[in-house]
Amino acid sequence: MNQAFDTDEAPIRVTETKDRILDSAEKLFSEHGFAATSLRQITTEAAVNLAAVNYHFQSKESLILAVLLRKLEPINQRRLELLDEVEAEAGSDPLSLEAVLSAFLLPVLEAKASRVQLCNFPRLMGRMYTEPGDWMLRIFPQAFAPVLARFQPAFLRAMPGAEIEEIGWGMHFSIGAMAHYLAGGALLKTVTLGLADPSDTAAALPRLVAYMAGGLRAMTGQKEVSQ
Amino acid sequence: MNQAFDTDEAPIRVTETKDRILDSAEKLFSEHGFAATSLRQITTEAAVNLAAVNYHFQSKESLILAVLLRKLEPINQRRLELLDEVEAEAGSDPLSLEAVLSAFLLPVLEAKASRVQLCNFPRLMGRMYTEPGDWMLRIFPQAFAPVLARFQPAFLRAMPGAEIEEIGWGMHFSIGAMAHYLAGGALLKTVTLGLADPSDTAAALPRLVAYMAGGLRAMTGQKEVSQ
DNA sequence: ACTGAATTCAAACGGCTGTATGATTCATAC
DNA sequence: GTATGAATCATACAGCCGTTTGAATTCAGT
Numbered sequence: 060m061n062q063a064f065d066t067d068e069a070p071i072r073v074t075e076t077k078d079r080i081l082d083s084a085e086k087l088f089s090e091h092g093f094a095a096t097s098l099r100q101i102t103t104e105a106a107v108n109l110a111a112v113n114y115h116f117q118s119k120e121s122l123i124l125a126v127l128l129r130k131l132e133p134i135n136q137r138r139l140e141l142l143d144e145v146e147a148e149a150g151s152d153p154l155s156l157e158a159v160l161s162a163f164l165l166p167v168l169e170a171k172a173s174r175v176q177l178c179n180f181p182r183l184m185g186r187m188y189t190e191p192g193d194w195m196l197r198i199f200p201q202a203f204a205p206v207l208a209r210f211q212p213a214f215l216r217a218m219p220g221a222e223i224e225e226i227g228w229g230m231h232f233s234i235g236a237m238a239h240y241l242a243g244g245a246l247l248k249t250v251t252l253g254l255a256d257p258s259d260t261a262a263a264l265p266r267l268v269a270y271m272a273g274g275l276r277a278m279t280g281q282k283e284v285s286q
Numbered sequence: 287m288n289q290a291f292d293t294d295e296a297p298i299r300v301t302e303t304k305d306r307i308l309d310s311a312e313k314l315f316s317e318h319g320f321a322a323t324s325l326r327q328i329t330t331e332a333a334v335n336l337a338a339v340n341y342h343f344q345s346k347e348s349l350i351l352a353v354l355l356r357k358l359e360p361i362n363q364r365r366l367e368l369l370d371e372v373e374a375e376a377g378s379d380p381l382s383l384e385a386v387l388s389a390f391l392l393p394v395l396e397a398k399a400s401r402v403q404l405c406n407f408p409r410l411m412g413r414m415y416t417e418p419g420d421w422m423l424r425i426f427p428q429a430f431a432p433v434l435a436r437f438q439p440a441f442l443r444a445m446p447g448a449e450i451e452e453i454g455w456g457m458h459f460s461i462g463a464m465a466h467y468l469a470g471g472a473l474l475k476t477v478t479l480g481l482a483d484p485s486d487t488a489a490a491l492p493r494l495v496a497y498m499a500g501g502l503r504a505m506t507g508q509k510e511v512s513q
Numbered sequence: 514a515c516t517g518a519a520t521t522c523a524a525a526c527g528g529c530t531g532t533a534t535g536a537t538t539c540a541t542a543c
Numbered sequence: 544g545t546a547t548g549a550a551t552c553a554t555a556c557a558g559c560c561g562t563t564t565g566a567a568t569t570c571a572g573t
Contacts, residue, residue, distance in 0.1 A: 076550080094321035098531065108552055113532060188466060188473070196472060207477065225493075227478025232497045234473070235466020236459035239415060245423060246415070246461070250434065251454025266455045266505055273504020274463075274497035325561065335522055340562060
């Protein structure tokens with residue numbers, strides 16, 4: 060064994076290499092983007108052999124797909140669980156728009172706030188929405204479509220009478236607002252003159268919820284808005 | 287001369303090469319992103335020599351800076367002109383929030399709608415908000431800061447009593463909503479179940495204005511104001 | 514027509530990219 | 544203990560990257 064000194068701990072092994080690669084890839088992709096991150100950077104940071112990437116994952120593109128789905132899957136599952144609770148509490152009444160929005164936002168903001176090295180994912184996710192390439196469309200059916208299929212009717216129940224197209228526009232804008240916050244450049248601090256802390260997700264959640272709810276209601280309340 | 291056949295037209299010259307490079311760079315950067323676009327792709331598309339990029343611009347990074355500033359400068363100038371008009375019409379009354387938002391959005395949506403090969407810029411701009419690298423911070427003082435300096439007080443005038451930090455959060459979310467629409471993946475069509483046309487900026491403007499106004503008012507605790 | 518500066522050109526530079534190969538080491542079951 | 548399949552390793556492969564060079568060309572001023 061030529062890489063000694065790693066057996067003084069527990070005999071951790073098995074898929075440890077895969078996870079190390081995924082962690083490093085998540086971090087570096089979120090910091091520098093997909094195209095600007097090389098496999099050598101990733102394997103160096105992960106302290107694994109270069110060929111391990113193409114062995115465990117087949118290609119660089121498959122790697123980022125794995126990176127995204129690893130974290131997105133549980134987040135989306137939690138979103139659906141929270142939506143279940145909201146719908147259960149509401150009974151047959153209209154849903155609370157704020158509650159639906161919170162169910163959508165909370166899981167990803169929780170991930171952002173968590174310390175355990177998964178806090179890179181939301182930033183990556185925020186960036187991915189605008190990244191080029193068709194692999195966004197490739198992970199959509201697997202990860203996004205089920206969430207969309209549940210939340211679309213939920214928004215409709217929360218805003219009775221609103222048209223589907225208007226709700227769609229509103230969801231689109233809301234995803235943009237969320238993604239931009241998650242990608243979180245220094246812009247928030249600039250735009251608030253230093254008053255806001257981008258990492259304070261506890262401060263961001265109620266503001267995002269209030270903003271989205273107000274925007275959705277205003278847009279769906281009156282069909283045509285003359286400015 | 288080994289690339290003949292280009293003198294049968296008018297003797298257009300001078301900075302023609304620079305513009306051709308800028309046009310192709312804008313198009314390709316907006317389609318594939320910064321890191322994923324090579325100078326060879328750009329010079330091939332522009333039908334100019336590879337070395338022309340490093341001759342007219344010093345580096346790839348300087349090139350995208352030039353690409354951005356070329357279009358952003360007039361757009362931001364138009365934003366300020368429109369804001370001038372809004373403020374002139376308002377006199378000493380509070381500003382119309384919708385009017386301020388329109389002054390911010392109209393110039394860039396006009397650019398998106400225009401046919402003349404500048405319609406790539408908004409998509410690029412939308413992408414740039416989330417791109418990595420510090421050059422975002424480098425063009426900020428030159429291009430964004432003056433706009434921010436004028437619009438921040440305008441928003442304050444449009445929402446009397448609101449706190450600066452809340453307005454900042456709202457502007458941040460609004461920029462995200464706008465950028466996500468501009469970057470315009472196929473998501474809008476998916477999320478509206480095919481009912482919305484992403485290229486229809488005339489449909490987008492009133493919706494964006496209504497959404498942002500509603501969001502800003504809801505977050506800053508403003509009452510619904512009839513315009 | 515000639516000069517000197519501005520521009521364009523083909524070619525090359527070192528370096529980094531994603532991926533593939535085949536030998537080697539490992540964990541495990543007989 | 545040894546056979547077996549999985550995992551790791553060093554190394555190499557083309558090929559593309561941004562940038563540079565110096566000669567060839569074009570342009571403007573006289």
